[in-house]
Amino acid sequence: MTQTTLTSVQFVKSLYEAFAQGDVPTVVGAMDEDIEWYEAEGNPWHPGHAFVGSQQVVENVFARLAQEFEDFRIDCRRFLADGDTVVVEARYSATRHRATGKPLDVQAAHVWDLRNGKLVRFQQYVDTRRLADVMGVSNY
Template sequence: MTQTTDTSVETVTALYDAFARGDVATVIGALDENVEWYEAEGNPWHPGRAFVGPQQVVEGVLARIAEDFEDFRVEPHKFISNGETVAVEARYRATSHRATGKPLDAQVAHVWDVRDGKVVRFQQYVDTRQLADVMGVAVI
């Protein structure tokens, strides 16, 4: 059975709420075993391919957030739904990047594909120039 639009938005909203509480287990539990997680091209963490499966998402993204940023948070403010796909306008904020000391306040959009209560695909769009500047890496 495929989820309705409202249920997909509820699933995604619950993920942002869990992340805000620091409940990474709930976030990981909502990922399909074959989830494809795409960081924005130009993001210093973008490996040139999707992270596939929850373990790669943890190692390639979630653990790095905790390691690299002080008080990192995602502040969603608009959800747009089209069936199984939910787009979210948000901001990334952090008190500072641990290596540079620079604060983060970047515009971001996320596109989530949800099937049967599980995230099967995620695509990040972010101000990669600002992210690279905060992280102290060169922009090519």
């Protein structure tokens, strides 16, 4: 599916559905080759700058989700659009963090920017204090 045949919200929703089914190649295929991916400031995975390109996103986000969390899920609650920008209110959950054994249940918001049918920018907002606690990171 291309974004040109769907509304921006339908396109982004379809990618969350693909991710939920483990279809990471579909999600990666929707990314512009120079996508800028920003983890929330305070997120233990935030390197202080954007991950650039799908390979960095896969290595530094998607692979780590699979490695560090058991049964990670994103429950999308609401989608809001302003042209080619889509905001998603969501919750992250996981049965447990593999290192700490703690379950994950935190609120999050995502801001997606699209251009020419591709994802060009992602900004995450998440309850970083709770996320760090679940991950056993003591930076608070």
